[in-house]
Amino acid sequence: MVPMRIGIAGLGAIGRTVARALADGMPGLELACVAARDPGKARAWLESQGIVAPVVKLESMPSHADLVVECAPASVLDDICRPMLSARKKVMVLSAGALLPRPELIELARSKGGQIIVPTGALIGLDAVTAAAQGTIHSVRMVTRKPPRGLAGAPYLVENGISVDGLTAPLRVFAGSAREAAIGFPANVNVVAALALAGIGPDRTTIEIWADPGVERNCHSIEVDADSAKFSMSIENIPSENPRTGRITALSVLAALAKQRAPLRVGT
Ligand SMILES: NC(=O)C1=CN([C@@H]2O[C@H](COP(=O)(O)OP(=O)(O)OC[C@H]3O[C@@H](n4cnc5c(N)ncnc54)[C@H](O)[C@@H]3O)[C@@H](O)[C@H]2O)C=CC1
Numbered sequence: 001m002v003p004m005r006i007g008i009a010g011l012g013a014i015g016r017t018v019a020r021a022l023a024d025g026m027p028g029l030e031l032a033c034v035a036a037r038d039p040g041k042a043r044a045w046l047e048s049q050g051i052v053a054p055v056v057k058l059e060s061m062p063s064h065a066d067l068v069v070e071c072a073p074a075s076v077l078d079d080i081c082r083p084m085l086s087a088r089k090k091v092m093v094l095s096a097g098a099l100l101p102r103p104e105l106i107e108l109a110r111s112k113g114g115q116i117i118v119p120t121g122a123l124i125g126l127d128a129v130t131a132a133a134q135g136t137i138h139s140v141r142m143v144t145r146k147p148p149r150g151l152a153g154a155p156y157l158v159e160n161g162i163s164v165d166g167l168t169a170p171l172r173v174f175a176g177s178a179r180e181a182a183i184g185f186p187a188n189v190n191v192v193a194a195l196a197l198a199g200i201g202p203d204r205t206t207i208e209i210w211a212d213p214g215v216e217r218n219c220h221s222i223e224v225d226a227d228s229a230k231f232s233m234s235i236e237n238i239p240s241e242n243p244r245t246g247r248i249t250a251l252s253v254l255a256a257l258a259k260q261r262a263p264l265r266v267g268t
């Protein structure tokens with residue numbers, strides 16, 4: 001079987017873990033290329049890891065890869081998706097919050113025959129949410145609690161003069177829709193964007209965000225009420241080297257990549 005060629009756009013907390021795993025060997029998959037903001041730094045890291053892969057520009061990824069894992073800042077989503085989707089290829093999008101204001105990327109995938117894959121990422125239960133969405137979902141509500149350092153610097157906090165420094169008790173810093181949360185916290189709550197895309201959309205999916213000095217983990221809890229089932233889910237994510245990103249996120253990418261070529265697929 002010809003291996004599926006995987007590209008990685010963004011060599012940070014998620015990208016490095018995915019690159020390492022692909023280089024160690026995943027059946028039916030090969031690391032085909034990497035794109036980074038600083039190509040010299042990327043080459044030095046790959047060399048230090050003994051990983052052989054070309055460092056290429058975002059626009060030339062389609063000639064190297066069948067599927068690109070987007071694990072870069074939200075601001076570069078267009079530059080990663082457009083070339084790949086125009087070439088009828090796949091992009092696994094981690095910056096899910098940046099997809100909400102860009103429905104044209106989904107339209108591009110539709111018109112060209114490419115595909116955007118949003119993995120479950122740092123979340124839980126998108127299998128059940130997508131299943132329930134085949135029927136009627138009445139409501140989806142999410143509450144996120146993060147250590148203050150996992151929220152510091154978010155545009156919503158800066159614009160509203162909300163400080164999370166030196167908190168001694170939990171502070172609710174936001175309540176609103178997934179669409180508003182993705183704008184105000186573009187690097188902190190991609191999870192609610194993925195939840196919205198799986199279920200009832202960004203305007204009806206609601207979220208509260210708490211800066212909680214009492215937690216060490218990024219905690220998400222979700223309640224779904226549908227005509228097929230009512231369910232609650234929660235997950236406590238251990239932060240990776242990037243305090244905003246749970247360790248499980250890169251593992252979710254690996255699981256989603258493995259499904260691309262697996263003889264047995266478990267879960268939707
Ligand atoms: N969907 C989900 O469940 C989750 C999504 N995320 C999102 O995934 C993305 C990646 O997260 P991390 O790896 O933790 O971030 P990170 O900040 O550790 O790494 C991002 C990397 O992208 C690189 N980069 C910047 N500009 C670039 C460009 N023009 N081309 C290529 N690379 C570029 C940076 O230099 C950095 O190495 C972020 O948008 C984050 O918000 C994070 C956690 C969960």
Ligand SMILES: O=C([O-])CC(=O)C(=O)O
Nearest residue numbers: 122188190191218245246
């Ligand atoms: O959704 C995100 O951007 C990251 C997150 O909450 C987590 O890793 O728990």
